[in-house]
Amino acid sequence: MSLTTAHSVVAPSSNAKRIAGALVVGYALISIVPLLWIFATSFKTPPDSIAYPPKIVFQPSIEGYCNLFTTRTRQTPEYINALGPATGFCDETVRKRNMVIAGPSNFLPRFVNSLIIAFGSTFCAVFLGTLSAYGFSRFKVPLADDLLFFILSTRFMPPIAVAIPIYLMYREIGLSDTALGMILLYTAVNVSLAVWLLKGFIDEIPREYEEAAMIDGYTRLQAFWRTVLPQATTGIAATAIFCLIFAWNEYAFAALLTSGTAQTAPPFIPTIIGEGGQDWPAVAAGTTIFLVPILVFTILLRKQLLRGITFGAVRK
Amino acid sequence: MTEAGLTMLNRTADNVARATPEPLAKRIRGISDKGLAWLFISPTILLLLAINIFPLFWAIYLSFTNYRANRPNEAVKNLGLANYRRILGDQDIWIAMQTTAHFVFWTILLQTVIGFTLAWLIDRKFRGHAFWTTIILVPMMLSPAVVGNFWRFLYEPQIGLFAYAVSFLTGIPPTNVQMLSNVELAPWAIIIVDTWMWTPYVMLICLAGLRSIPEYIYEAAEVDRASNWRQFWSITLPMALPFIMLAVLFRGIENFKMFDMVNLLTGGGPGSTTEVASITLKRQAFESWRTGYSSAFAIILFVAVFGLANIYVKALNKVKQR
Numbered sequence: 157m158s159l160t161t162a163h164s165v166v167a168p169s170s171n172a173k174r175i176a177g178a179l180v181v182g183y184a185l186i187s188i189v190p191l192l193w194i195f196a197t198s199f200k201t202p203p204d205s206i207a208y209p210p211k212i213v214f215q216p217s218i219e220g221y222c223n224l225f226t227t228r229t230r231q232t233p234e235y236i237n238a239l240g241p242a243t244g245f246c247d248e249t250v251r252k253r254n255m256v257i258a259g260p261s262n263f264l265p266r267f268v269n270s271l272i273i274a275f276g277s278t279f280c281a282v283f284l285g286t287l288s289a290y291g292f293s294r295f296k297v298p299l300a301d302d303l304l305f306f307i308l309s310t311r312f313m314p315p316i317a318v319a320i321p322i323y324l325m326y327r328e329i330g331l332s333d334t335a336l337g338m339i340l341l342y343t344a345v346n347v348s349l350a351v352w353l354l355k356g357f358i359d360e361i362p363r364e365y366e367e368a369a370m371i372d373g374y375t376r377l378q379a380f381w382r383t384v385l386p387q388a389t390t391g392i393a394a395t396a397i398f399c400l401i402f403a404w405n406e407y408a409f410a411a412l413l414t415s416g417t418a419q420t421a422p423p424f425i426p427t428i429i430g431e432g433g434q435d436w437p438a439v440a441a442g443t444t445i446f447l448v449p450i451l452v453f454t455i456l457l458r459k460q461l462l463r464g465i466t467f468g469a470v471r472k
Numbered sequence: 473m474t475e476a477g478l479t480m481l482n483r484t485a486d487n488v489a490r491a492t493p494e495p496l497a498k499r500i501r502g503i504s505d506k507g508l509a510w511l512f513i514s515p516t517i518l519l520l521l522a523i524n525i526f527p528l529f530w531a532i533y534l535s536f537t538n539y540r541a542n543r544p545n546e547a548v549k550n551l552g553l554a555n556y557r558r559i560l561g562d563q564d565i566w567i568a569m570q571t572t573a574h575f576v577f578w579t580i581l582l583q584t585v586i587g588f589t590l591a592w593l594i595d596r597k598f599r600g601h602a603f604w605t606t607i608i609l610v611p612m613m614l615s616p617a618v619v620g621n622f623w624r625f626l627y628e629p630q631i632g633l634f635a636y637a638v639s640f641l642t643g644i645p646p647t648n649v650q651m652l653s654n655v656e657l658a659p660w661a662i663i664i665v666d667t668w669m670w671t672p673y674v675m676l677i678c679l680a681g682l683r684s685i686p687e688y689i690y691e692a693a694e695v696d697r698a699s700n701w702r703q704f705w706s707i708t709l710p711m712a713l714p715f716i717m718l719a720v721l722f723r724g725i726e727n728f729k730m731f732d733m734v735n736l737l738t739g740g741g742p743g744s745t746t747e748v749a750s751i752t753l754k755r756q757a758f759e760s761w762r763t764g765y766s767s768a769f770a771i772i773l774f775v776a777v778f779g780l781a782n783i784y785v786k787a788l789n790k791v792k793q794r
Contacts, residue, residue: 177598183590184607187668191610193633194622206631208646284516291512295505303517310524312777314729316753317770320763321527321534324541344523347516376508407617407732408750412758426621426736436625443618454613458606462680465673469718470680 194447197440205436219253220437222246223430224263228255230431263442266424272335273420274403277342281399282392284343285350290380292351293358294366304355307348308467315408323413333418341409346399349467353398356468357391358384394460397453404450421446535768542761555768565769567744568752575663575748576727580720582667587674588716592708594675595682612672620733623665627651655745658738662746665733674719681715682708714792721784728777749773
């Protein structure tokens with residue numbers, strides 16, 4: 157009789173399970189508090205956000221979001237009354253604090269920069285990565301192991317260390333503070349991950365598919381296009397999301413190499429200043445908007461996560 | 473042999489010939505396999521040469537000079553090894569390296585212990601374990617800079633949630649919980665955030681390690697009446713060790729390079745108590761504009777990470793082969 161059939165001797169007792177569950181749930185609840193606090197703060201008014209003791213129950217307000225997307229100036233009540241009725245929801249909200257909207261803030265352009273740079277570099281990294289991974293997986297490349305290690309080793313360098321010469325290089329060729337420069341840089345950083353991950357995925361697709369296609373008269377390129385690519389779509393999608401998350405979250409290069417037109421959201425959000433210090437509801441609003449896409453991806457990606465963070469060194 | 477028999481044989485031979493493919497190479501039109509391989513690989517290699525290797529060699533060249541990036545028109549003097557000699561004799565650099573080592577040690581220790589414990593508990597597969605695992609994973613997916621910035625708010629002594637929680641639990645007045653401005657506490661403020669953020673990473677790798685241990689080993693141990701304690705020390709820990717070491721390697725490299733969190737939480741202060749190597753590097757390169765000097769420091773750091781990682785990987789491989 158097999159030991160596992162009727163009653164597994166190694167299965168933890170239900171009591172042990174319950175204790176384990178309680179500990180893990182406890183950790184999860186504590187670790188999620190900072191994120192819930194960010195979310196809650198984004199719906200507070202500035203006075204509520206700095207109340208002590210911290211307010212858990214509060215009247216929700218969209219002032220943080222208004223302050224994030226607009227720049228405001230303080231005016232006298234007479235001035236504001238002379239302006240006539242408020243022109244919109246945000247205008248009305250900030251007028252309660254004797255402010256008027258002076259114009260849009262920099263948040264939206266910075267957010268758009270993040271989108272352009274993250275998606276642009278992801279596309280390039282996955283495109284180059286797929287080609288290279290196929291090359292390494294299917295052809296006899298001389299010194300393949302050395303080349304693969306070289307590709308990986310580009311990640312050992314502290315970003316600040318590479319930033320100095322890249323800064324100089326970009327200044328010479330006019331790429332500093334441009335979206336194109338950042339896309340190239342993030343592509344270079346991400347392509348190592350893309351090659352390693354995709355090589356793992358493509359290695360798992362049987363070569364017979366292409367061989368069959370080539371016997372049917374397809375060229376190697378057509379066989380790659382028609383048999384390998386469709387088989388690798390899951391792997392390509394997972395790789396793309398990892399590249400996207402990296403480019404989306406990156407801070408060091410962005411802080412050192414961009415200052416104006418090409419600045420992304422991570423270096424921008426900490427610089428949001430209100431009257432007399434940081435405007436925490438606005439910062440929280442920016443943080444919340446910035447985090448949402450990644451939260452969605454995390455949930456979609458649970459199963460692929462391990463491969464992505466270990467460069468495929470651990471297969472699951 | 474009859475006429476009919478011969479025709480049949482011929483036909484069979486024809487069929488066989490038709491069914492047997494010609495050598496593949498002959499059928500491939502256009503580019504040869506070798507050409508295609510290079511066509512596929514070279515764009516990546518060229519990009520890495522342009523954005524990684526070329527700058528690296530530039531940094532090596534600069535590390536021997538007194539070049540300053542904010543004065544591009546000044547004559548560049550070759551200093552030989554002077555920059556390297558000065559760095560190795562510079563008290564501040566050594567303090568920054570010590571601070572870095574301190575951070576790397578504590579973050580790895582805490583993350584490994586908590587991460588492994590969590591993985592070990594989750595491996596019990598209690599009800600709803602998948603859901604809670606996903607919740608735990610969330611912090612590591614977020615931007616360290618954006619979240620680190622918000623932690624500055626949580627740490628505020630007068631208004632922050634962290635100070636409130638500490639004072640609620642211990643009775644210390646919240647104004648005394650000066651996480652970011654107290655010389656003693658500031659390093660721990662960063663260690664706490666880093667641990668909060670990256671423990672899930674270690675947990676995930678450890679979980680993969682625990683799941684890779686075949687069930688029958690435990691069954692055999694059970695038959696031999698090995699205690700739970702004994703099973704843990706003789707089976708669970710050694711079998712999961714290569715995975716734990718892999719997690720330590722990845723976290724070690726990352727924390728050696730730690731920049732975003734420190735820059736946003738303390739900027740290296742108070743004084744220079746949290747000034748890790750990356751922060752020193754940034755100050756030298758982008759605030760004091762000592763480009764040549766900071767390049768030399770960058771090269772030293774790179775060699776250090778590369779060397780340590782290589783030694784470590786050798787040890788890891790030994791453990792794996794055991």
